[in-house]
Amino acid sequence: MAEPTSNPVLxxxxxxxxxxxxxxxxxxxxxxxxxxxxxxxxxxYSMADLLAVLYHDILKVRPSDPAWAERDRFILSKGHAxxxxxxxxxxxxxFPVSELADYGANGSRLMAHVSxxxxxxxxxxxxxxxxxxxxxxxxxxxxxxxxxxxxFTMLSDGELDEGSNWEAILFAPQHRLDNLVAIIDYNQIQxxxxxxxxxxxxxxxxxxxxxxxxxxxxxGHDHRAIREALSAxxxxxxxxxxxxxxxxxxxxxxxxxxxxxxxxxxxxxxxxGQILGELGCEDRSxxxxxxxxxxxxxxx
Amino acid sequence: xxxxxxxALIEEARRHPRVFLVVGDLGFSVVEPFAKEFPSRFLNAxxxxxxxxxxxxxxxxxxxxxxxxxxxxxxxxxxLEQIRNDVCYHRLPVTVVAVGAGLAYGNMGYSHxxxxxxxxxxxxxxxxxxxxxxxxxxxxxxAHLTSRPGPSYLRxxxxxxKTLHATRGLAAGPLRVRDGSGPVALVxxxxxxxxxxxxxxxRGQETGSPTPVFSCPWIKPVTADFFAPLxxxxxxxxxxxxxxxxxxxxxxxxxxxxxxxxxxxALSHEAVSKVGTQEYLRQAxxxxxxxxxxxxxxx
Numbered sequence: 001m002a003e004p005t006s007n008p009v010l011x012x013x014x015x016x017x018x019x020x021x022x023x024x025x026x027x028x029x030x031x032x033x034x035x036x037x038x039x040x041x042x043x044x045y046s047m048a049d050l051l052a053v054l055y056h057d058i059l060k061v062r063p064s065d066p067a068w069a070e071r072d073r074f075i076l077s078k079g080h081a082x083x084x085x086x087x088x089x090x091x092x093x094x095f096p097v098s099e100l101a102d103y104g105a106n107g108s109r110l111m112a113h114v115s116x117x118x119x120x121x122x123x124x125x126x127x128x129x130x131x132x133x134x135x136x137x138x139x140x141x142x143x144x145x146x147x148x149x150x151x152f153t154m155l156s157d158g159e160l161d162e163g164s165n166w167e168a169i170l171f172a173p174q175h176r177l178d179n180l181v182a183i184i185d186y187n188q189i190q191x192x193x194x195x196x197x198x199x200x201x202x203x204x205x206x207x208x209x210x211x212x213x214x215x216x217x218x219x220g221h222d223h224r225a226i227r228e229a230l231s232a233x234x235x236x237x238x239x240x241x242x243x244x245x246x247x248x249x250x251x252x253x254x255x256x257x258x259x260x261x262x263x264x265x266x267x268x269x270x271x272x273g274q275i276l277g278e279l280g281c282e283d284r285s286x287x288x289x290x291x292x293x294x295x296x297x298x299x300x
Numbered sequence: 301x302x303x304x305x306x307x308a309l310i311e312e313a314r315r316h317p318r319v320f321l322v323v324g325d326l327g328f329s330v331v332e333p334f335a336k337e338f339p340s341r342f343l344n345a346x347x348x349x350x351x352x353x354x355x356x357x358x359x360x361x362x363x364x365x366x367x368x369x370x371x372x373x374x375x376x377x378x379x380l381e382q383i384r385n386d387v388c389y390h391r392l393p394v395t396v397v398a399v400g401a402g403l404a405y406g407n408m409g410y411s412h413x414x415x416x417x418x419x420x421x422x423x424x425x426x427x428x429x430x431x432x433x434x435x436x437x438x439x440x441x442x443a444h445l446t447s448r449p450g451p452s453y454l455r456x457x458x459x460x461x462k463t464l465h466a467t468r469g470l471a472a473g474p475l476r477v478r479d480g481s482g483p484v485a486l487v488x489x490x491x492x493x494x495x496x497x498x499x500x501x502x503r504g505q506e507t508g509s510p511t512p513v514f515s516c517p518w519i520k521p522v523t524a525d526f527f528a529p530l531x532x533x534x535x536x537x538x539x540x541x542x543x544x545x546x547x548x549x550x551x552x553x554x555x556x557x558x559x560x561x562x563x564x565x566a567l568s569h570e571a572v573s574k575v576g577t578q579e580y581l582r583q584a585x586x587x588x589x590x591x592x593x594x595x596x597x598x599x
Contacts, residue, residue: 116390123361127385133351134386137358144340145362164382167351174346 010097012281015056018223021088022052026252027281028087028100034272036104038112042262043081046187046220046247047154053226054152055088063093066119072149073138075123077131078156078185082114085121094120129162131155132182136168139180139240150233152181158190161199166211173212178234181241182213185220187249189260208242220245253278301457301491302330302399304435308442309367310334313341316446320359324352324370327399331369349374353382353394360392365449369397372405372414376453380420383451388424393449396421397456401431402490402541403567403585404458406578410571414455418489419546421453422520428452429520431548433493434464437475437517444471457491464493470517473526480504480512483534484596489516489548492539492587499592511596516548524555535561537595539587543569563595 009031015021026048033041054074055061062068076085083103090097095118102108109117113126125131135153142149159165172180186204188195195201208215214236218225226245233241249263250256253275267275276282310333313319320341321334335342341364345352349370356366368375375396376383387394398414405412421429428450432438438456445452465477474487478500486496493515504510514530530536530552538549549564556562567585574584582588 124385124389127381129350130354130382130386133354133382134358134361136351137355137360138362139358140343140355141359141362141364164350164354167346167348168354171345171348171351171355 007101009276009281010100015091018049018052018056018227021056021091022048022223023279023281024091025052025084025087027276027279028090028097029083030267030272030275032083032087032100032103034267034269036112037266038083038104039264039266040080040083041267042189042249042256042259043078043156043185043187044084045251045253045256046249047078047081047185048084048252049221049223050154050183050185050226050245050247051085051088053223053230055092057227058230059152060149061092061120063120066094070147070149073122073135073151075125075131075135075151075153076114076121077125077153078128078159079114079125080112081156082112085114086110086118089118089120092120094118128156128159129164132165132168133171135180135182136171136175136177139172139177140175142179143175143177150179150181152183154183154185156190157184157186157188157195157201157204158198160184160201161190169208169211169213172240176238177240178236178238181230181233181243183243183245185247186244187247189249189258189263191263193260205242205244208244212239213242214239215242215244217244217246220247221251301432301435301438301461302459304438305397305399305442305454305456306330306334308439310337312442312446313338316365318363318365318449319446320364320366322352322356322359322366322368324349324368324374326370326374349379350382353379353396354386356394357382357386357390357392360387360394361390365393365395365446367395367397369399372398372400372412373417376414376417376420384424388426388451391426391451393451395445395452395454397454399456400458401455402457402492403578403581404491406581407575409575410573413572415541415543415567416546417453417455418519418540418542418548422546422551426451427520429455430470430517431455431489431519432470432517433488433491433515434461436463436466436468437470437515440468440470441517455490461491462494464497465515467515473529474514474516474518476512476529477515478510478513480510482509482511484511485530485533485536486511486513486539486592486596487516487530487536487548487552488513488539489519490541492541492582495582495587495589496539496592499589499596502589503593503596519548519551522551522555524557527552527555531557531560533560535563537563537565537592539565539592541567541582541587543567545569563598565591565595
């Protein structure tokens with residue numbers, strides 16, 4: 001768990017609920033993205049609640065033994081949004097919270113697209129459309145060897161433009177992979193515009209149903225609803241599960257919400273203070289950065 | 301070669317319980333014996349090479365050693381990023397198998413000509429690249445790969461290739477498959493080795509001075525030292541069913557010490573627009589016994 005630090009963001013009260021895990025994850029992700037002058041905070045925030053419920057209540061994992069054979073496998077396919085995953089993995093004890101200060105820095109293992117060099121990360125992504133097929137392979141292995149563990153993977157909606165996903169979407173029900181759960185972070189905004197303007201996915205749930213998946217839709221920020229849905233998988237024997245999570249890009253901070261800009265922009269010091277304030281994680285350090293900065297200033 | 305491959309894979313699968321075969325809906329009348337003997341270790345992933353490769357990577361992450369199998373460019377170029385990111389970057393034991401490399405599917409047209417694969421696969425990290433010339437080299441290659449699982453690429457011909465030699469030891473250096481004398485050697489990778497051997501034979505008949513021939517099934521990883529037996533010659537004439545860029549000849553030219561000339565016979569990098577058999581297209585490309593003899597005899 002966290003090593004002693006003078007940094008208030010790294011020194012947040014330990015989370016005792018999925019809601020607190022999400023809040024701490026958002027706060028730390030903002031701090032990491034800001035000080036490394038990187039991007040994708042909007043997509044990190046839209047899936048923060050889903051990740052928090054997964055890592056607080058759903059996934060069978062052992063932070064002290066990341067390679068535990070019977071663990072559930074989680075694969076982040078939308079690897080660009082990894083800041084909040086790193087923050088949650090650190091808080092869960094996979095590696096020290098203090099290491100989050102290295103995010104995106106020269107020589108760090110905390111790449112700004114999710115990296116398998118980080119404890120708790122199963123698979124590196126960054127190029128979109130890779131996670132689901134890989135997840136299918138792992139789920140197929142479990143199926144063929146009668147293993148009880150499950151495979152969860154998180155995809156973005158824009159990512160579903162990639163045809164490779166649809167190959168995997170065909171594949172999973174064919175092989176009755178009911179140990180596979182795909183979660184779609186359906187925030188409706190992709191890289192250059194609204195999903196509806198670029199390549200409309202609607203009716204998304206029906207598309208998955210037509211491909212023979214078991215589908216549920218959920219408010220992707222309602223922890224109880226997410227928990228109920230994911231606690232009950234598989235929803236139908238013999239079918240993979242797809243949770244279409246309606247989410248808000250930048251969720252949790254007013255000026256970040258539903259803004260394409262925050263797919264790219266790093267918060268500056270003042271914006272970071274505002275973010276931490278809205279999250280209830282006041283920045284007591286005057287910029288959230290008492291640790292020497294490893295790289296560029298946090299203003300883009 | 302594909303028959304030798306599947307027979308070797310079955311043999312190795314009996315010894316290595318983690319060997320797994322994943323096909324891209326191809327391999328009719330070839331892969332069935334494996335599927336019949338090892339149904340739980342066989343998968344037809346459908347006409348979906350990206351997913352085939354990603355699924356293989358997922359299987360490999362759980363301890364399997366999958367061989368993905370399809371024709372020419374389908375298991376390589378069609379899913380190149382899955383090989384690069386999912387397999388090579390993660391150092392997962394997936395062997396990509398392309399059958400019909402070079403012009404083996406000549407009359408199927410340019411879509412089926414696997415003539416850029418060596419260049420592309422050589423550029424990927426952590427990947428072992430093998431390009432056998434005949435059934436015997438294929439069998440040895442499969443045994444090598446199954447005993448040392450890792451990211452790898454196996455470039456195969458098609459069917460009916462004759463056994464060309466009995467020299468073994470492909471991991472140790474280029475295989476000296478025909479003895480000879482003089483300052484020039486013929487060097488080939490893949491089934492075009494047959495043309496090199498025919499050229500050497502004719503040269504021997506015509507001059508009484510047999511030309512040595514080397515087969516290079518081992519393409520990557522290599523160092524200059526790996527090819528040390530070749531550096532004893534003043535000139536190497538290379539043959540490959542591949543574009544000049546990034547293939548055997550270019551590799552040897554880059555590694556050869558001063559004083560060793562590399563003359564390269566390869567395919568044109570222009571796309572072939574005419575239909576023809578492998579033999580016809582080799583002729584049309586100048587990849588012939590006559591061309592090889594001309595380069596051997598060049599003053």
